[in-house]
Amino acid sequence: MAREILYREALNEALREEMRRDPTVFLMGEGIAERGGSYKVTVDLLKEFSPQRVIDTPIAEASFTGAGVGAAIAGMRPVVEILFIDFTMLILDQIINQAAKYKFMSGGKAPVPFVLRSQGGVGNGLAAQHSESLEALFYHIPGLKVVMPSTPYDAKGLLKSAIRCDEPVIFLEHKLLYMTKGDVPEAEYTINFGQADIKKRGKHATIIAWSNMVPRSLDAAAKLANEGIDVEVIDPRTLVPLDKATILASVRKTERVVIVQEAVRRGGVASDIASIIQAEAFDYLDAPIEIVAGLNSPVPFNLSLESRVVPREEDIINAVKKVMYI
Amino acid sequence: MAREILYREALNEALREEMRRDPTVFLMGEGIAERGGSYKVTVDLLKEFSPQRVIDTPIAEASFTGAGVGAAIAGMRPVVEILFIDFTMLILDQIINQAAKYKFMSGGKAPVPFVLRSQGGVGNGLAAQHSESLEALFYHIPGLKVVMPSTPYDAKGLLKSAIRCDEPVIFLEHKLLYMTKGDVPEAEYTINFGQADIKKRGKHATIIAWSNMVPRSLDAAAKLANEGIDVEVIDPRTLVPLDKATILASVRKTERVVIVQEAVRRGGVASDIASIIQAEAFDYLDAPIEIVAGLNSPVPFNLSLESRVVPREEDIINAVKKVMYI
């Protein structure tokens, strides 16, 4: 039986279920206990679990993240929340130099079952230091998994898998998705990493999108359908590991590709996926791959301008038409 | 008149000349004054300039970098040295959230003439936390310039331009280049950002490489020449801004492209350049673009293994042959 619940509720359920299942799972972050988190993902968990397992921290991101990594090494399964992905710029030593490399440096011995939860993307006028899309920085680092769910169903199943994963996982939510609804089964389930989900099947072109660009691409796809253009929308769900097989199969079928990301184009994940497709499906491509990405700019406070720095439905529609030479 | 000098001497000259020219230029970093820096780039500058302009700092990277940014906002031209690019993981808030966005957030008013000097890449057994190639992280951020010189000539001319630049510049050296020699004019010169240098002209294929991969690509090119294969080797010198015109012109001529980077492939700058080429020169490409990159792994301490995680001459040669279907 499935019910419709919010993305943030799905995340909450995942945390709750994993904490019930495994006493080594615990949460750390700013305002996550009593207050239930800025986006209410951890709401009411303190009622069920002790303050030792739902820990409110001071504003000392580098060190409480490092403490999470240390606790993971010492046998726990921490889920650390950093309020905004922008603030993860304070913890990259702990993530990139420590968590990602610890197992390797110790000769492949010590697992680091550590989950970093954060959220990115534009909201409504949160300005340049609270609106970034920075998944590319984690994506580049060997040893990290990168997860970016776009629906409540994916959010829950992937977060449960992240918590059970023995390697560090960067789990990135989107502030505009928290209040979106979707079907989520009552029964226990997990989603394996590295399995893309085809959110809509189609034959004329392939759209690859993740996080908040998935619903936007689906909206674009619906409009395109009205014009008789039938696009396939693929959500990789996990950027690392990336489900190349599903992507390449779709590309070989449609021969036309649009990649949509909220992050700026330069050095983004879209470029990497494009480079993989051109290397592995070169002979199938009927048109250059189109990347629809954020404008090369910090995010402005002004709302009209803010709406112009991230891909709009019409940008996606135009890109699809472009690869179809329409 | 040119003389042969070392890469590190060229950098030293650039710093000295700019400090003489402009009293607002000053240096900050660990062990850069009395000791002259771990790689001797700042050697003897304390003899000519006051300790207020060649500042030894405590091990407080985030804050002395932030102080550099603040000083830049207040009218100085700081050149901050972070010993190893790995340690820049401690300063990304100052670089990404502050320096890169300050001018923008203040409405386009305040310039931030700030230079970050650091060095990356494998050395000889410095292991996972002292050997990374992380230019991709800076490349992705709007508002930053990214410079990676491969020769003493470029190092000097570009560092002088970096210091005169009104926007934050990430200036990345390579530890294995410091002791390499090259011709450097006695007379004053600067090199504009955004101008690639064709290190070797050729017609059969285009190699794009930067930093320590340039000499390695030139060695590969020499070997290929013996087999009658004439490759062009392009060094963008500045990754941001990127000289697309020179790259695309070469691609249109050779129709075959190999991109070589020391960094790991996933999410690297090479992927981005590949995505640009496929988008803008799609019809010219005779073969998929080949990316030769670091192995997807942290850098191991063991020297034999270390030599296997970065592109070797033979890897470059093989890639050229592959794009030529040989």
Added chain:
Amino acid sequence: MYTKEFLAQLYKKLYTIRVFESRCIQLYRQGLIRGYFHPYLGEEAIAVGACAAIERHDYITSTHRGHGHCIAKGAKVKFMVAELLGKKTGYCKGLGGSMHIADLAVGNLGANAIVGANLPLGVGAALASSMKKDGKVTVVFISDGASNNGVFSESMNLAAIWNLPLITIVENNQYAVSTPITQSTCEANLFKRGEALGITSQQIDGNDVLTVYETVKNFAEHCRRGEGPFLIEAITFRHGGHHVNDPGLYMPKEKLDYYMSIDPIKRGRQYLLEKGGASDNEVKEIEATVEKNMEEAIRFAQSSDELAFDDFLAIVEGY
């Protein structure tokens, strides 16, 4: 000891901040202001006392709760409201918003949305002054929460070894969002952290504008003689939640009542009346002027345009 003019000036600033925040909260409730909004209500004495004690050309760096600092340092409210409304006439052309207002003309190097990040920037401004020997002082405003971030001790230590003309004011309002200071440290006397770094540090009543003024005045003189840095812990309390959408129910009523009873505005008014010998009418006149000015500012902001997309593109050209 204090002239009426001086006390009137202090009061005008105090009252301006109070009116600015109260009116802008209304605009927020009307949906005219978006994003994050952290009112400075209840803490006005700190910004006003500190900025009155330094010169127009001296530097400050500010926080997410920065409207008060901005006004105290000399900003025009109309450009502030315009910024909060995202208009091109705002201090940052509407690109920055509440958490990023900078007013470089009067030395306000800007608010910051990363807690603690304004401190190293302030160290840098002070470093610049020390190198240029321009005689300027930098005042950095942070709050208790920020003092738990690593940049606090790092930056204060740098300022100490470099003898910088820097005064860091920890506005200890006893909360970081909903986390009370007793939960974030075992030693709530934050000035001790300065002492441990060899820095002269002092805890003061942050609700008393004259105490703040005197303390900063004294330290600033030392700074100008090359005897900085200093740390001031100014005890205060918010009059409401962390931001406009936080009712702040976790704040104990008796504590709030106490701090309301020592409201900085009320005390500033009393100083003006008692020490300055001003009449009730004179005070009312000041208040009327401030209120009128604020309404004009709102009209100005509302009638201003937004930045055109092309002008925006010109700013990020080359990024």
Added chain:
Amino acid sequence: MYTKEFLAQLYKKLYTIRVFESRCIQLYRQGLIRGYFHPYLGEEAIAVGACAAIERHDYITSTHRGHGHCIAKGAKVKFMVAELLGKKTGYCKGLGGSMHIADLAVGNLGANAIVGANLPLGVGAALASSMKKDGKVTVVFISDGASNNGVFSESMNLAAIWNLPLITIVENNQYAVSTPITQSTCEANLFKRGEALGITSQQIDGNDVLTVYETVKNFAEHCRRGEGPFLIEAITFRHGGHHVNDPGLYMPKEKLDYYMSIDPIKRGRQYLLEKGGASDNEVKEIEATVEKNMEEAIRFAQSSDELAFDDFLAIVEGY
């Protein structure tokens, strides 16, 4: 008060570190060891005293100058030499090297090449113990330079509010590379930084193995009763430069002479002779055993293989 066996054990560890570092420096000079090598010579009493005061299952986290901690916590020198030589029989299969040796079986969570980074990791280990109620203590070794990094105050503050079973030992060897402590802080008594955070903190003679032992022993007992954390500032001095290629000419001769005169090995030997009543012969026997063991370790390491490329690939599979 102390048994001969106990003092002999301490001396054996002290002497093992001394011999290990001295012999490995020779291997370095022969080109057999590459990369960075930071000798622990002169600081042996700290690691040995501290690790003798805790249990095998307790945790430590260590630094770039980590060989001493590793030996003191119970590592076998042959696997250490193998690691330094980059061999697959090394603690980390030759992937980590000097700056990353970890010996998880005895609670050594590893050295770290990022100054200060081992401190939050140690806080995490202590947090895990406090949650699991496993009664373990974590000892974190850092040095004066690291105490200027933001993670120091952040981490100590976290440990304090969470009452963690953590003992942070600042090995104050008065230098960070070539920077003397007097240049990096205005308050060289680093233990005061702990006090400012409400943490019981103590400055001790770091060259006296028994002082270190007693202090850690006492604090560890408190930790196990839930009364942590603690900060120990152990004063010491390097016997040479920062790393093997640094002649350390900036270190004043008279200071070096003084610390040589209170050499921890010499004092450890004296304790064994005087307090332990051991004979000269017994001491020599210990030394001979240590030296023989070291030569065997070198032979073991030299005759070991490197990790095959395929085995390496298997480790990073899925990265």
